[in-house]
Amino acid sequence: MDAVDRIATELRRLQARARIGSATAGLQRYYRVTADTPPVIDAVLLSDARIAAVPVRDCAEPLIDLRESAFEVDQRQADAEGHWALLREGAAHRLEQAQRALPAGYRLVVVEGYRPVELQRRYFAEHMTFLRERNPEWDGNQVRRAASAYISPPEVAPHPTGGAVDLTLRGPDGRLCWMGTEVNDTPEESDGACYTNAANICAESRANRALLHAAMSAAGFVNYPTEWWHWSIGERYWAFVTGTELARYGAVSQTRGPYGVSPSRRA
Numbered sequence: 410m411d412a413v414d415r416i417a418t419e420l421r422r423l424q425a426r427a428r429i430g431s432a433t434a435g436l437q438r439y440y441r442v443t444a445d446t447p448p449v450i451d452a453v454l455l456s457d458a459r460i461a462a463v464p465v466r467d468c469a470e471p472l473i474d475l476r477e478s479a480f481e482v483d484q485r486q487a488d489a490e491g492h493w494a495l496l497r498e499g500a501a502h503r504l505e506q507a508q509r510a511l512p513a514g515y516r517l518v519v520v521e522g523y524r525p526v527e528l529q530r531r532y533f534a535e536h537m538t539f540l541r542e543r544n545p546e547w548d549g550n551q552v553r554r555a556a557s558a559y560i561s562p563p564e565v566a567p568h569p570t571g572g573a574v575d576l577t578l579r580g581p582d583g584r585l586c587w588m589g590t591e592v593n594d595t596p597e598e599s600d601g602a603c604y605t606n607a608a609n610i611c612a613e614s615r616a617n618r619a620l621l622h623a624a625m626s627a628a629g630f631v632n633y634p635t636e637w638w639h640w641s642i643g644e645r646y647w648a649f650v651t652g653t654e655l656a657r658y659g660a661v662s663q664t665r666g667p668y669g670v671s672p673s674r675r676a
């Protein structure tokens with residue numbers, strides 16, 4: 410049995426066990442991607458006003474360090490304060506469920522979890538400045554809309570809530586699974602292959618994405634359809650997609666906030 414057959418068999422087993430089809434049926438309208446290459450996303454994006462309109466009642470769960478549990482945390486987005494390895498406690502528990510839902514030999518590889526809201530604000534402001542300088546005729550709304558297409562607006566950004574995680578897979582042979590693009594490849598770099606349901610990827614990548622999708626969906630995470638690696642739970646985007654009235658994770662400040670860890674206090 411070659412790798413693709415093995416993955417397909419495991420996926421069928423997993424789907425039967427977790428009844429993924431029924432669990433995700435309500436999400437299909439947000440994930441539909443046309444067969445065009447590059448694919449056209451028919452999805453609600455983070456910059457949509459409906460996402461910002463979702464109310465948040467923060468449950469005040471702490472951020473915990475995934476390196477202190479059984480997760481493999483990749484170094485590629487590592488920062489000196491260790492923010493990238495943090496996730497809300499409840500989200501980390503769900504991630505353990507996703508890990509258990511994977512077929513034997515497969516492991517989740519965490520690339521990035523929490524990102525301080527201060528950092529998100531700075532990235533966004535810098536990109537607004539960049540666009541304003543190059544397009545002096547644009548009004549404030551135009552600048553903001555264009556910036557939102559590239560960087561998530563801070564008030565709705567998933568990573569600063571500690572409820573979003575970027576992930577890939579390691580396979581039974583010990584190597585990282587090929588997922589069709591690298592994590593964080595842009596639509597321009599990848600000819601749209603970074604879109605979760607992209608048609609222009611090989612069969613093995615498609616099967617690997619399906620495996621990741623099945624395990625993460627079974628644990629309650631939702632995917633952002635322009636990035637196969639991005640999954641979230643508890644924050645505004647998740648609440649909107651799942652039809653949950655209130656988000657339970659709002660943005661966590663790097664240094665303030667009643668429940669955010671203070672990285673400087675960590676060893």
Ligand SMILES: [Zn+2]
Nearest residue numbers: 573574575639
């Ligand atoms: Zn992400």
